[in-house]
Amino acid sequence: MSKVAVVILNWNGSEMLRTFLPSVIGYSAISGVDVYVADNASTDNSVSVLTKEFSSVKQILLDQNYGFADGYNKALEQIEADYFVLLNSDVEVTEHWLEPMIAYLDTHPEVAACQPKILSWRQKDSFEYAGACGGFMDRYGYPFCRGRIMGIVEKDHGQYDDILPIFWATGAALFIRSSDYRNAGGLDGRFFAHMEEIDLCWRLRSRGRELVCIPQSVVYHVGGATLKKENPRKTFLNFRNNLLMLYKNLSESELLHVMTVRCILDYVAAFTFLLKGELPNMTAVFQARKEYNALRKDFRASRETNLEKTSLQVIPERIKKSILAQYYWGRKKYFSQLNMSYLNK
Template structure:
């Protein structure tokens, strides 16, 4: 498997995995941007549907019925982001893919993003890679230029979030956290580290996977020449929703319990203060449903209830 001087990726099989849940509004733009990518000779797009109710899968199957580059997997229920991606990874492995790209369907990618990621993979073999991600509604404003992790309680943040791009994040560099909005993962990494943890259902599965790779000594790189655009919050109704409040409250606890070791009690003190402040603000603002969702998330964590929550 080599990359030619012209940027073509010869003898390399790449599978892009899209998880769909009522994504009719976004799917076509995302898929067309993938198909427009240059230099990818063997490309497969695997669309995994979490039992959508908006006819989005029927429309895609009709629209791309004659395009052999697309495959569709219909799940019989909404099993969440992790399970759906894992189903796609399994299909990609059966096809013989050398690498997968996990990509949110509420995105559009630049016409050379996949080849740029592949070039970066050639410089850093056996690594997970993240692109530069701009906000979909302002294509000069950064949403993520990789991610960092605080040293004690392992709190993650997006580097460059909401900053205007003035070239300050144009250096290819190793990072500690990569958002699940777009991840390049070689099959060799999946063989060693495994797939996404399905207990998370939604949120923090990317954080946990990043932490897992770091524990195994598998580097993560940020590739600024690979560019894409994200319609932030389109698939989950935004950060200010009960769904988001619930899964963040529950999954943040689970993720850090798995990876903090002896520092976990210190994290719990920070977590209690952080969530208490959020709940007080929401209560004052009249957003009591967010308070209830947070308390349910904490309660379900303590009871060991993971995966999909019935209320959300």
């Protein structure tokens, strides 16, 4: 059994493998680390490229495209390691990227998972949208990051280089104990893609496990390589899965209020798409809410299990107020401007 398994999930991404896999192989060549590519039944030449050009990489060939969530679940079932690293195929890693995370988890048994500092591959002096320097969430399910609030992405000046407890670690580079991954039930395959890592982290955090960002480890993420930011399919998955995540994890005392407010905010988002002329995205919001209502009964058992296993009723990294209000009315565009103590009162 290896100590660390770096696992890249691939689907029709042969060119990304050629571009980014060399850095992963080169900078992960330390004792006890194995690199895997799990292929989600690609129809391009991905498997051939792996076999001919990256023979040192272990392959896991899945029989169909299971999506991000179940693709990882199926792959990780076949791997034995102390730590898993779920790494997107469009991530360029840097020298010594693994060592700080290994050292921290080795000495902090209370921490289930961590992430590195995520910078943009295209603008390497700036944070990357999906993860930045660690994820947080507001009362109504809106995720934000240290280094990114709403659409504002900050430049990296070392302002967030301290190790900090977080609510969620990005699935682009998620370093997690295999025991915690399995004990929490892994990623929810019903999500297919998007929000699944936040849902997993919420389960871990509510059960008393901790998550941190370790900025001494740095990677560069392209982002949006599978579905572009404005893609209606991505809009649909983000809205639907966010609602399902809230339903699965919210306490009984919060559920009605939060979901009522979210209904209003979702219709505001749909109207905003309409004003911008983005009719497919507007339709995606309505479709997401419709499917959430249809699927909710199928998630009742998961909700009951999560509530039964919850030991941490108040999670400090999930703020009690609205990040939308802070952003639009409070004009707080940067994480450093947020008063986290105030937001948790």
